[in-house]
Amino acid sequence: MNNRPFTVGIIQDTASSDKSATLEATIARVREAAARGAQIICLKELFNAPYFCKAQRAQRFDLAETIPGPSTNAMQALAKELDVVLIVPLFEKQARGVYRNSAAIIDADGSLLGVYRKMHIPDDPLFNEKYYFTPGDAAPDDRLDASGQIAKQASGFRVWQTKYAKIGVLICWDQWYPEAARITSLLGADILFYPTAIGWHPAEKSEFGDAQVDAWRTIQRSHAIANGVFVASPNRVGMEDDEPGTDGIEFFGHSFIVDPFGRILAEGGTDEAILVARCDPALIEETRRNWPFLRDRRIDAYAPILSRFLGA
Secondary structure, three states, rough: OOOOOOOEEOOOOOOOOOOOOHHHHHHHHHHHHHHHOOEEEEEEEOOOOOHHHHOOOOHHHOOEEOOHHHHHHHHHHHHHOOOOOEEEEEEEEOOOEEEEEEEEEEEEOOEEEEEEOOOOOOOOOOOOHHHHOOOOOOOOOEEEEOOOOOEOOOOOEEEEEEEOOOEHHHHHHHHHHHHHHHHHHOOOEEEOOOOEEEEEEEEHHHHHHHHHHHHHHHHHHHHHHHHOOOEEOEEOEEEEEEOOOOOEEEEEEEEEEEEEOOOEEEEEEEEEEEEOOOOOOOHHHHHHEEEEEOOOOOHHOOOOHOOOOOOO
């Protein structure tokens, strides 16, 4: 068990339709985060393209990449050069007709530790994710073969022991589910990362905008408190109004890092930002001794949670 403090960096930024330019801009931001002391750096959801799920367009499946692939290869080289852990969320082509909303986990030596694939897939106006993404499978079993390729690409809730900390990764819509946070924490995560693409429908912003941001922040802070872990959530920013016939989405940023008490260690606004915070695992132990929520669970009484609905 690694009890040394570690430093987290999360990158809040935009993405353009020029994939190579976006990759280069992201690499520059990773370098800046590392120069500021970040050892584990997480990018936003679907980091290397505009949020393409605003409409159902079959040609947008062409945006997907394999893992390993061009983006992860570049990030593996960067991680090794900078001696940092990278969480790289992108649109993954796993097989013909099977596409995932995924995050590659790269250790500080450049090795690909595995892939998390988003388990909860939303379907809302301008968030047509069920059209594009197969949800993650329930059985975690990513194994690398002798050539370093992923031999069996399954997913599920899991953690990775990196050079600096044991990390759990969940993606966007997953952040609203306490079950996902609890399972990943029980697996031993020191910190939960939630790469995100969430924003306002412009017509709703004046009435609901502040409440939506507050709800998004509150649910994730509650996961930190209920499980005694650090939480880091990088969101994208900027107005994306590239979809004809719609008002687009204004991605609201407000990325943040919190400690196991839910206290905010770093927080962004609505502009591009690189947030860095030091996390001390000793605080996890201290929190769980004083708020022993995991100890006091009644695991013998929770079987009904496996039902979809219990009402009449």
